[in-house]
Amino acid sequence: MNHAIAHMDLDAFFVSCARLQNSDLKGIPLIIGGGERGVVASCSYEARYFGVRSAMPIQMALKLCPDAKVVKGDYEMFSKLSHDVTEIIQQRVPVMEKASIDEFYLDLTGMDKFFGCYQWTQEIASQVTKETGLPISFALSVNKTVSKIGTGESKPSGKLEINESQIKPFLNPLSIRKIPMVGEATFRLLSRIGIRTIKTLSEMPVLALQQMIGKNGTELWRKANGIDETPVIPYSERKSISKEHTFSNDTIDVFAIRSLISGMAEELAYQLRKEKWLTSTVVIKIRYANFDTETKQCKVAYTAADHTLSRIAKDLFNKIYTRRMRLRLVGLRFTGLVHGSHQMNLFEDTEELMNLYQTMDRIKNRFGADAVRRASGFDFSDGTADAPKIYK
Structure with a gap:
């Protein structure tokens, strides 16, 4: 069928x-x-x-x-x-x-x-x-x-x-830019050797494409030939994304806690961008040494920018942490998610900031989420698990 x-x-x-x-x-x-x-x-x-x-x-x-x-x-x-x-x-x-x-x-x-x-x-x-x-x-x-x-x-x-018999005649004359996975860098690379139409790309040896652009070469060749077995994935709205940290020793070190929150915000924001989510609500959670638990939340304009989310999360912590008592746990949650690309943040972001995010995300996508971190998310000296690290 x-x-x-x-x-x-x-x-x-x-x-x-x-x-x-x-x-x-x-x-x-x-x-x-x-x-x-x-x-x-x-x-x-x-x-x-x-x-x-x-x-x-x-x-x-x-x-x-x-x-x-x-x-x-x-x-x-x-x-x-x-x-x-x-x-x-x-x-x-x-x-x-x-x-x-x-x-x-x-x-x-x-x-x-x-x-x-x-x-x-x-x-x-x-x-x-x-x-x-x-x-x-x-x-x-x-x-x-x-x-x-x-x-x-x-x-x-x-x-x-576009019926099956029409696929090749439809695709062949089009620019390789039309293929979803072809970005500017790939287009320039292929253009330099005369590959500008999908027809020319579809006739390239698969091994040659692999040598040029790596493991994506095979997938690119398949798409140029109208081959794609990717299934349609049933949609379900994700409700929230969160992270919690339980301290190995109850702490009252506000500076260290704020740094931890900053690191958590950066990690969660990267996950939002990677999965193409935007959040509209930031929730901070703290648990005191006596197990009393409090939460505080704030509505925000839809975003996946960690500099914005980190600032709001730390502001919420300043408002909720009112007792001079040691903390056992701190948590951060982003809710009110909508599925959409990071471009919605372009309403507020400058070109320089967007370039920075794109560069950082490319590094993280290639080398892992911990490959580059903001200096504010530093390694705790008390050896607590999951503490954010600086990579220079």
């Missing part, structure tokens, strides 16, 4: 949300971001015409498109509308994966016995737009890679069906 996998992607999601709030923003070049030193979180198709793109410094974007209007994103609205779309799709399909805050995979395999898969997907897309006012594009094919590339080619407000 051939698989039927649909990919659905909300068109310029942040922009569309802003236009729902303010109809005067329709039809004009629009940038969603924050501050003159910030970067573009999203931009309208009118702005893209001038070369504006996501993650570009806003100052540069305004030089390319001086008439663009910059609007700060509404985190709460983005989350609510994403949730609304998720519920609409989830109620109508057997298996749905939420890949990010604005894109979804649907496994419709076998449904063509009862109802055409393409028509079914088309009706779901129409229902999303009718009930939320958000434009959405989709593509239907035999696997996730081809359907995702197809959605990108159909935008905006497009719909596309």
Whole structure:
């Protein structure tokens, strides 16, 4: 049985949300971001015409498109509308994966016995737009890679069906940039030896690709040939992410405790970014030597930035730790999670800060989460377990 996998992607999601709030923003070049030193979180198709793109410094974007209007994103609205779309799709399909805050995979395999898969997907897309006012594009094919590339080619407000016999003719003329796993560095590397189209890449010897780009060479070759056996993973909303530390000896060392909290925040924030979550609530927990336990929480704008989360966590600790009594345990929890990429933090982050995070995450992804840490999360002298370490 051939698989039927649909990919659905909300068109310029942040922009569309802003236009729902303010109809005067329709039809004009629009940038969603924050501050003159910030970067573009999203931009309208009118702005893209001038070369504006996501993650570009806003100052540069305004030089390319001086008439663009910059609007700060509404985190709460983005989350609510994403949730609304998720519920609409989830109620109508057997298996749905939420890949990010604005894109979804649907496994419709076998449904063509009862109802055409393409028509079914088309009706779901129409229902999303009718009930939320958000434009959405989709593509239907035999696997996730081809359907995702197809959605990108159909935008905006497009719909596309790519049957198995059409996969190679569809993929071959496209730029290798269209393959989801091809980043800027890989594109430059392959371009230098004349590989710029998917057809050329698909004809490369697998061993040669492995020698050039490592273990991902085989996976890249398979995607270029329209081969992808990755399953659609049923969606379930994660409620929270947390970490606790029990001291080997009860302590009253506030400086050391604050450093530990900073290290915990950094570790949890990296996990958020790695798994593509954003948190809206920070909860601090302490347990005194007499086993009295207290918690305090604070709502925050959706983020996965550890410098923000660390500051808030330490502020909460300062407010909750009111007794001059030794502590037995300290814990940190992030709740109110939404599934979305780290780009939502671009509303507040500067280009320099985002570059720093991307560099640190690349190092951690390659060498492990402990490969690089902030100096504030230092090694305790009392030998407590799980204490954060400095790596120089």
